[in-house]
Amino acid sequence: MRISKSQTEKNRRLVIQTAVDLMTSQGFEGTTMKQIARAAELGDATIYKYFPSKEKLVLAYFEQAATDALAQIGKTKGLASFTLQERMQLLIDALLEQFLADREFVALAHKLVAGAPLLLMGDELPGKQVLKQAFAEMLEQAESKGEIAACGFQPSLAALLADGVYAITAYWLRDESDEFANTTQMVDLSLNLLVLTLHSGIINKALDLGGFLLRSQLTRLLRDGNGLLDLLKLARMGLSGVGK
Known part of the structure; x- marks a missing residue:
């Protein structure tokens, strides 16, 4: 199902904030994309539609x-x-x-x-x-x-x-x-x-x-x-x- 532009932006911000919270408590190396996806209640593969890597997520x-x-x-x-x-x-x-x-x-x-x-x-x-x-x-x-x-x-x-x-x-x-x-x-x-x-x-x-x-x-x-x-x-x- 295609999601709206506003929902895409909302999900993008959610992923970033979730990554911030996890990396703050677990460190960069100790945090995986799968952990970020699940904490943000997104599919394991869905997160890669927003960010291809942890590095890109940090830059974002x-x-x-x-x-x-x-x-x-x-x-x-x-x-x-x-x-x-x-x-x-x-x-x-x-x-x-x-x-x-x-x-x-x-x-x-x-x-x-x-x-x-x-x-x-x-x-x-x-x-x-x-x-x-x-x-x-x-x-x-x-x-x-x-x-x-x-x-x-x-x-x-x-x-x-x-x-x-x-x-x-x-x-x-x-x-x-x-x-x-x-x-x-x-x-x-x-x-x-x-x-x-x-x-x-x-x-x-x-x-x-x-x-x-x-x-x-x-x-x-x-x-x-x-x-x-x-x-x-x-x-x-x-x-x-x-x-x-």
Whole structure:
């Protein structure tokens, strides 16, 4: 029997949440597709119509979280009047809010992704395409409003920002400060620094050349956390005087 599109989406979400619950309690290796199917009250073979493997199921969690975060911020009143920094902050906050209830699973899944270096540097990074498109639209709107200097590298920057969300998640997973205050401060400082840099126009020619290095070093800094907040504060102080 053919099921409706809404029922298909409902089943898909059920499978993902069931997998999250089982993998959180049993681990990735200790959970089978058959167990997930039966816990979700689906046929053993039916689950493969939704996801061909456990790995794809884990990736789908992040894609769903990114999609849900965007839907959530889309309901924000007065969103059209928000600045670029406010829009990016809103998206990151909404995504981390999605992750919070499943933080243990996110940590488990993050280790799996971190163990695949080629995945980290490609467009297959979980949820990357959804985030990349969202950041591209934010940058285009900011440029049209004159918030940032005209630039021809929006696709590269949008991809870099999407990678940055993955790095921020890594930092957040290691953050033991009260109510993740360090993560909040780090995101605020880094976004403010980014907007100042874009407004000044000083990276128009440098991003494509240095994008790979910047992304890899940012990921390392966010993973380690050593001195990152001080570094961001120093950089913001330097850029605050540019163009004055």
